Amino acid sequence: MKWLNLFRKNIDNPEEISLGILKKRWQKFKTMKRGYYSFVVLVTLYIISFFLPFLINNRAIIVKYEDNVYFPVIQGYFHGSTFGQDVPGETNYRILRETWKSENSRNWLILPPYPYSPYEDITVEGNKMFDPPSSDRWLGTDNTGRDVFARLCYAFNISISFALVLTVLNYIIGILIGGAMGYFGGKFDLFFQRIIEIWSSMPILYVIIILVSIMKPSFLLLIGIYTIVNWISMTYLMRAEFYREKSKDYVAAALSMGQSDFKVMFKHILPNSLVPVITFFPFAVVQGILALVGLDYLGFGMPPPTPSWGQMLDVGLSNITKWWMVFAPVTAQFLTLLCIVFIGEGVREAFDPKVYSRLR
C-alpha cells in the first residue's frame, strides 16, 4: 500500500482523510451502475483471457495414453505418433478423441471447451476456407481456414494489453516531461513546446505507418513507435496541471521547508493533479485500441499471424459476401469499447463531478 502515500496531504491525519477521498470516489463509482458493471465485466473477461490457451485451443489439456499422462497445452508440441495417430506433424486431438471414443479405448483426453486454435489453418485436416458460422464453429472461419471465434478472443487480450501498456507508457512520459515543463518553465518549457508544436502538426497515424513500413513490427516495437509519436497529448495536459499547481501556496510551503524539486513534483503536485490523469485514462485506452485496429486493418500493425480485429476486418471487407468476417470483429470491438466508454463516463462522474444546477 505504499503507493497510497502519494495521496497524502499535509493535514493532521493525512492517511484517513486522503484515503477517505479515494474511498468516497470508489463508492461513488460503484453507484454508477453502467460504469461499474462494465468495469467488473471487462476486468473479469480480461483476466480470463490470460487463460485462453486452456479454454480455446486445439491442444488437449490432459491426455492419458497407455500409462502416461501428458499436458499438451503446457508441454507443447507432440508428434502424432506419440499417441499412435497416423498424421504428418502434430497430433490432431479432435480426431484423436473421436477415434478413441469409437474404439472404446482405455485412453482418454480432455480438450478445451472450444477446441480450435487461432493459428491452425487449412493445412490441418477438417478446416475449410470461409466456413460460415455453425454450432461447431461459432463464428465461422477466415480466408485461410482459421477459426474466427478463437482469433476474436485472443485478439481481445492483445488489443487490451496493447492499449494498456501504451497508455501507461504515454502517461509516464507525459508526466515526466509535461511535469518538468510546467514546473521548471523557462527554456526547457519553450524547447519542448516547439517540439510539441511540430509533432502536433503531423498526421500521427501516417507517421506511424511510415515508421512501421520501414521496420518489421512486433508488439513492443509497435508500442515504442506509437509512444514516440503519441506522447504529446498527455504531456500537454500534465504541463497545464503542473503549471497551475506550482503557483499554489502548498508548493511554496513545501519548497520553503527545503523539499527537493523532485519531491515537490511527485509527492506534492502530482497527487493534486491526478484527477485529469485518471479521468482521461479510459479514453486513452479507447484510442489505443482504435489505433491498433486501424493499423492492423491497413496492414501496418502486428505481424501476421497474430490474431487481430483489424486484420479480420480487412479480410472481411475484401470478401464482402463473408458477412461474419466483418460483423464479428466490429461487434467485438464495439462491445469492448462501449464498456470502456461506460467506465470512462463513470470514472469522470466519480472523480470530477459536474453538478449542473438550472433555475428552470
Add this chain to the structure above:
Amino acid sequence: MTQYFIRRILLMIPTFIGSTLLIFIILQLAPGGPLEQTIQRLQMGGMGQGEIAGAAGDMMTGGSSILPESALRELNRFYGFDKPIWQRYIIWLGIWPREIRHRDIDFSPDVFKQQRNVGFGNYLTLERDGEELKITDDSGIAPKEWKGRIEEIKEDGTARAVIFQTEFSGIFTGNLGTSYTYAQPVTEVMAPRFKISIFYGLSGLILMYLICIPLGIKKALKHGTPFDFVSSVVVFVGYSIPGWALGGVLLVLFGGGSFWDIFPLGGFRSPLEIWETLTWWQKIFDQLHHAVLPIIAWTIGSFAAMTTLMKNSLLENLSQDYIRTAYAKGLNEKRVVWIHAMRNSLIPIAARIGHNIGIIISGSYFIERVFNIDGFGKMGYQAILDRDYPITLGFLVIVVIIRLVGNILSDLALATVDPRIRFK
C-alpha cells in the same frame, strides 16, 4: 490582433520546416528505399529465372556485379542520393540549386582538354586542371548556365567529370517533384484526388455540424429526460465504433453482399464509360448514390465528440451566475438560452474547427480504403507501400499546411465568437 495573426503565420514556417525535416530524414535514412528497390528490380529483370537465387546471395555480400557502375551512379543521381542529406533537404525545399541535365565526361589519361556538344550547335570547351574543371564556351568566357566538377580521378590517370545546369525548384517554388510510380508531377497526381477527398470531407463536416449542434442543444435543454437518454445511446455507439468500421458494416449490409443491394460497393462514381452516357440528372443521382455510405461514415467520425461537447458546453453555461441574473431580470427563457447562453456555448465548438478541418484530409485513408475511393488519403497510403517518396512527402506537406492553417482558423473563429479573447 492583426499583428498576432501575422506572427502566427510567420511562426508556421519554422514548424513546417521542423516537421518536414523530421519526416525527410526518416525517409531518406530508411533502408529499402526507392533506390534499393529499383536496383533490385533491375538486377532481377536482367537475368534468367534460374540465376535469381544465386544472385540473391551475391547481393547479400554486396556484389552488385550485374548493374554497371555508371548505371548505378545515374540511379543515385536520379534519386538524389549523391548529395549529403542536408543538401537534399534544402534542394527539396527549393532554396538550394537543383542540378539538372547532367552530362558525363570522361578524360583519358593524357587528355586535359576536350570539346563537348551541348545542343543547339553550342560547344563547350572543358579543361581539366587538377581538381578543377574549367568550362569555356565558343567565345572563350565561362558560360553562366553550365557548371561542372571533376567527380573522380582514377589511379591510371583517367578522370570522370560531369557538367550540369542548375535551377531552384522545390516546395517553395511549388514543385513537389515527380512521382516514381505515376511518372507524373506530384501536383498533377494530387489535384484530382484532392478534389474527391474535399468533396467527402466538406459534405461530412457540414452534415456533422448540422446534426451535432442542434442535437447537442436539444440534449442539454432536455438533460435527464428520456430523449436525452435515448440519444445518449446513439452517442455512445458513435464513441465506440470508428466511422470507417461502421462504413464497412454498412457496406456489407447494403452493398449487395449477403443482404440488401441498395448502394454501390464503392468508388467515387460509376466507371467512366457509364458516367459519360448519363444525362445531367442521372449524373447527380449517380454521384449521390455513391456518396451516401461514405458520407455517413465520415459524419460518424466526430459525431459523438461534437455532440457531447455541444451539450456539456451549453449545460455548463446554463448553470452560470449570469444566466441566473438574466432570469432574475425577467427575461424569457428563449432569450436567455438562445441569446445569452448560446454564444458562449459555441466557443469550444468554434475552437474545434481547425481540428476538424485537419481530420478532413489526414483521416481519410480508412474510409477511402473501405469504399475503394481513389482519393487523397488512399494515394498517400499507397505511396508508402510503393516507396513513392515524392508523393509521401507531398502528402505530408499538404497535410501539415492544412493543419497549421486549421489551427490559425480555430483561433480566428475563437476570436470572432468570444469577445473576451484578445490575442497578443
